[in-house]
Amino acid sequence: MPTATLADRAIIDVSGPDAEHFLQNILTLDLDALRDREARPGALLAPQGKIMFDFLVSRSGENALRLECRADIADDFVRRLTLYRLRAKAEISKQDQPDIAVSWQDDSAASQSDSTVRDSRFLSPVFRHYGAAPVADASEADWHAFRIANGVAESGPDYALSDAFPHDVLLDLMGGVGFKKGCFIGQEVVSRMQHRGTARRRVLLVSAASDLPAPGTDLVSGGKLVGTLGSVSGTTGIAIARIDRVKAALDAGAEITAGDVAITPAIPGWAGFTYPEAASAEDA
Known part of the structure; x- marks a missing residue:
């Protein structure tokens, strides 16, 4: 233990x-x-x-x-x-x-x-x-x-305060948001994201063949910002990423890098979300 x-x-x-x-x-x-x-x-x-x-x-x-x-x-x-x-x-x-x-x-x-x-x-x-x-x-x-x-x-x-919504860091999936209770500060925005399914930034696991760079390093694919690296432990880490952009990169077989290190993203096994079926119109 x-x-x-x-x-x-x-x-x-x-x-x-x-x-x-x-x-x-x-x-x-x-x-x-x-x-x-x-x-x-x-x-x-x-x-x-x-x-x-x-x-x-x-x-x-x-x-x-x-x-x-x-x-x-x-x-x-x-x-x-x-x-x-x-x-x-x-x-x-x-x-x-x-x-x-x-x-x-x-x-x-x-x-x-x-x-x-x-x-x-x-x-x-x-x-x-x-x-x-x-x-x-x-x-x-x-x-x-x-x-x-x-x-x-x-x-x-993993993220800066005042820079992330609860959905971004999966609070909605781990009992950290009471969608059925009465009002709380910021509820209107969070409930709207929940009901419209508009959350596109999510926590992903990332892995690499060599040690990952420092937290805060941008994740990039095809010259486009995909997300930001958070906590790192050797070759594994956490990132908060735009899952629509990650999906587009995966579908295209494009490399995603953190600094000069190629990374492989994955959805946490316990998390109840999936990659979107297609990239958003913004990224089409």
């Missing part, structure tokens, strides 16, 4: 009689579907529908929720939540130097403690530990290699 300590993560606690109702009205995911000892992905969007903050949310007690996010955005996230709180009876605070770890590929991790929750983004067993955790025997690089292999994107290494 590999376990890694995550030093670049933070925890924001939201508690009080109105905590869940307050978050339900602003966040993308449906908290009514959040089970005990489960962590689900979610986002706080700008009114235009792009992701301002991404996180994992889990229950930490009665009328209490735990938001795990990047450490470097935590203070801004607290300020934004406080701005939206208005008169809701909810306390918002960032934990001071929390202990956060992750284990993967072993169901036995589920019995560690009440502060262990299953990360629902993965089909195979992945557990987040808050507080008490097994002894770390793996590195953060090992963890990110596993995350990359599963096609799970996170802001920072």
Whole structure:
């Protein structure tokens, strides 16, 4: 059971009689579907529908929720939540130097403690530990290699905040958007993309015969921008790409490159989307 300590993560606690109702009205995911000892992905969007903050949310007690996010955005996230709180009876605070770890590929991790929750983004067993955790025997690089292999994107290494819609990073496919719940910030744009099926940027797995270049490298085919490389682990990586342009390149037998490295794209096995039948009119 590999376990890694995550030093670049933070925890924001939201508690009080109105905590869940307050978050339900602003966040993308449906908290009514959040089970005990489960962590689900979610986002706080700008009114235009792009992701301002991404996180994992889990229950930490009665009328209490735990938001795990990047450490470097935590203070801004607290300020934004406080701005939206208005008169809701909810306390918002960032934990001071929390202990956060992750284990993967072993169901036995589920019995560690009440502060262990299953990360629902993965089909195979992945557990987040808050507080008490097994002894770390793996590195953060090992963890990110596993995350990359599963096609799970996170802001920072894979995309910039305020530059991606939930569909772009597959939040719509991993329980990160509640399409049947009431309104949330940015809902109109996201719902329109869902109902019209207009999402063309998607997360893809990429592989190569040699080491991939640095995150942020453009994916290009026939002189046309196809996407952008995200997290990399040796010869494998994650990219956010225009799947209509990828399909056009594949149909034409054209090479797709990241820098000077030829790459092979693939849809994550768990994802419920396919390449479009034909390239869009824009690319015809």
